[in-house]
Amino acid sequence: MKMLLLIGMLLLVLAACQNSANEREDLQQEEVPVENVETDPEEAEGDAELTEKEKLLKKADTALLTLSKQDWPSLSKMTHPDKGLTFSFYAAIGTDEDNDVTFTKEEAANLGNDTEYIWGYDHGDQQFIMTAHNWVTNYLLMHQGVSSVDYTEVTYNDSIVESGGMINTIADEYPEAKYVEYYSPPSDIEFDWQALRFVFEEKEGEWYLVAIVRDVYSP
Numbered sequence: 472m473k474m475l476l477l478i479g480m481l482l483l484v485l486a487a488c489q490n491s492a493n494e495r496e497d498l499q500q501e502e503v504p505v506e507n508v509e510t511d512p513e514e515a516e517g518d519a520e521l522t523e524k525e526k527l528l529k530k531a532d533t534a535l536l537t538l539s540k541q542d543w544p545s546l547s548k549m550t551h552p553d554k555g556l557t558f559s560f561y562a563a564i565g566t567d568e569d570n571d572v573t574f575t576k577e578e579a580a581n582l583g584n585d586t587e588y589i590w591g592y593d594h595g596d597q598q599f600i601m602t603a604h605n606w607v608t609n610y611l612l613m614h615q616g617v618s619s620v621d622y623t624e625v626t627y628n629d630s631i632v633e634s635g636g637m638i639n640t641i642a643d644e645y646p647e648a649k650y651v652e653y654y655s656p657p658s659d660i661e662f663d664w665q666a667l668r669f670v671f672e673e674k675e676g677e678w679y680l681v682a683i684v685r686d687v688y689s690p
Contacts (some may be wrong), residue, residue: 523649524627527678531651531669534680535622541607547580551672551679555579558606560591560599562637562666562686565644611667611685614655620665622653632666632686641670645681648672662688 530549537546550556556579560570570591574582582603590599590606601609609616624631630639631654641650650670657664670682 527649527651527671528625528627530671530678530680531625531653534669534683535653535667538607538683539612541583541604543582543603544580546680547576549680550574550576550579551674551681552576553674554672554679554681556680557682558590559682559684562632562668562684563640564670564682564684565640611683614663614665614687618658618660618663620655622655622667624654624656626652626654630666630668630686632664636688637686639668639684639686641668641682641684645670645672648681649678650682650684657688664688 534546534549537549546556555573555575557564557571557573559565561567564571569589572588572590585602587600587602588606590601590610592598599606599610612620614620628649628651630652632639632652641648648670650668653667653669655665664687666686668682668684668686669680670684671678672681673679
């Protein structure tokens with residue numbers, strides 16, 4: 472009698488297991504609805520742009536600090552490996568090669584020497600010949616060697632300056648680039664404002680410095 476009862480209980484357990492297996496199989500065969508969540512392309516692009524913006528703003532801050540310290544080896548590490556680093560005497564970079572001077576990555580690392588370069592010309596064709604040290608000290612960190620500049624306003628891939636007698640041609644010369652502008656507002660003199668633009672181009676997922684552009688009210 473006990474044996475028959477045991478066999479009966481075993482059969483009930485086996486039947487229950489079979490039913491459970493059948494239910495699992497039925498669930499697997501049913502189509503499970505998946506919510507289709509669409510991402511707004513503009514929103515996704517904006518998020519990516521924000522990340523890129525933060526990255527380049529940080530790089531530009533580093534470049535400005537490195538330039539102010541005249542740490543040329545460190546600035547060279549940020550320089551584009553193929554295009555080198557171009558310093559533009561005026562905002563209209565690429566329009567007059569006499570006002571642009573370009574250094575390779577290796578040359579940029581050695582700009583701390585006493586070599587003098589022609590950085591640009593004024594409207595009277597006067598040459599501005601000096602070392603990289605004097606160029607940075609008197610023309611990038613000062614307003615034409617006369618007054619100090621205080622770059623208090625920063626913009627990303629845009630300029631506060633409409634025109635300083637020279638048109639900003641970064642977009643034409645470097646269509647794939649992005650730039651960060653540092654702007655020093657005018658004093659009581661009104662015409663002593665100055666802008667400094669750090670131009671970056673991407674190569675293999677890394678952003679490199681390709682140009683440093685100076686802009687002033689009167690070239």
